[in-house]
Amino acid sequence: MAGSAGNTAGTATGSIPAAPPKAEEHMPVGRLIAFFAMVLGMFMSILDIQIVSASLSEIQAGLSAGSDEIGWVQTSYLIAEVIMIPLSGTLARIVSTRYLFAFSAAGFTAASALAATASNIDQMIVYRAIQGFIGGGMIPSVFAAAFTIFPPSKRSIVSPIIGLIATLAPTIGPTVGGYLSNAFSWHWLFLVNIIPGIIVSIVTWNFIDFDKPEWGLIKKFDxxxxxxxxxxxxxxxxxxxxxxxxxxxxxxxxxxxxxxxxxxxxxxxxxxxxxxxxVVDLTAFANRNFAFGSVFSFAMGIGLYGLTYLYPVYLSEIRGYDSLMIGETMFVSGLAMFFTAPIAGRLSTLMDLRLMMIIGFVSFASGTYIMTGITDDWDFYELFLPQVLRGFGMMLCMVPINNIALGTMPPARMRGASGLFNLTRNLGGAVGLAIISTLLSNRQDVHYERMREHLDWGNSTAVDQLSSMASNLEAHGLEGTTGAIKQMVNMVTQQAVVMSFSDVFLLLTILFGCLVFGVAMIEKPSPQVTGRSGGGGGH
The missing domain is CATH 4.10.860 (DNA Excision Repair, Uvrb; Chain A)
Structure with a gap:
């Protein structure tokens, strides 16, 4: 019926609206080229958040860095990026999307080259901070362009594209990074950006014409x-x-x-x-759907970055996988997202967007619920279905969330709103990772203490197991009882770690289950035409 939330793109479910004028439907080829170059730039920027995560040990060895220093290769990037993302809307208004994006792409490329030449950890941290800050300017610009230069009838095509890139890039980051560092060296984690970065810089400089700079605003800059x-x-x-x-x-x-x-x-x-x-226009939150869409984006950041962190930690610590094996296992989610994107785009024109979100949240929660039964021998096949449900659910959520949050924003507020929207996803990831890492540590201690209480000399099962392990060690000429006790401690520790993973997956299941009820807070979007081609990109 008319007014369906699934009709953010302007197509009422069960009816065919009058076709808009051809001039409004036509997209100049130059703008299409510019947009897809921008998408590539955004992909590079988001990919580099996680591309180093599976290869930190190689970078640490190459730079002779300490264990307390190597984490800053990722942290410095994230801190710098999270500052630029909300700022980018204001900068785009002052200097125009063309200047901001082209110079961001060029600066990101140069910083990537510098990072590949780093000879010590201090240089690497500085170069990664520059890379993250400049690269952060590319991400919101793509969202703003997608909802301002394209007519609503094309939104079912462009929204899945940006949703796919925003979710796929961090998901396959460990895969790409693991392959590059194994096949070549850690330097290629950054060198891989150079040729695409040069292409993006040249293309966007020559083809972006969405808006004009407002240089006079520099005097008012806060x-x-x-x-x-x-x-x-x-x-x-x-x-x-x-x-x-x-x-x-x-x-x-x-x-x-x-x-x-x-x-x-x-x-x-x-x-x-x-x-x-x-410096940041917060009035976008006065739009109810944008405000709730940002809340959902925050939650999706928890799920997206949380699971991108959890799976590699489990596969590395419990299963003993190297970075390449982790990447190959994680690639399942990426494939699921890739194949779901066109389905999500099509569904966004046929059904209520809120119903799409509910299906996506249920799928995601189902995947994490299955993971609550995790044991220390779960492998690729046990992780396959949860990852498919995760990838399917992620895409089915992201497309309607993007449309609901940004689809009804007026063009004048789009650039600032897109920065805030992307910021909520990144902050969600940061908050989620902090909570998850803390829970893993605390719950591991709790489970270890509980199991240790039952492992005493009065427990006949534990004593028999210890005796068997001691006999086996002595048969191989090793120290029996002492070695058996060490093995028992390691077994208990590993089981405590696995149980802590189960607790975190249960918490994520509850979170995404609750989001299903939160969908009721979203207003049903009306089939209005917003962000039309020729809207000035934000004037």
């Missing part, structure tokens, strides 16, 4: 707002990334980071609501 936002988001990202490793508020740096983030937040929000031209 530098204090930028500084406070950088402190607020940068310190928050640091606390979330490093908190569990540094025992949270028992560490002075974490305490200082939390205080700095709180102070920065107060100053930032004060200026955002009182300055004539704030």
């Amino acid at each position: 530098w204090w707002g930028l500084a406070s936002m950088a402190v607020f988001l940068g310190a928050l990202e640091y606390v979330l990334e490093e908190g569990n490793t540094n025992d949270w508020f028992n560490d002075n740096f974490i305490v200082a980071g939390a205080i700095a983030s709180a102070v920065g937040a107060v100053i930032f929000f004060y200026r955002a609501f009182t300055i004539e031209f704030p």
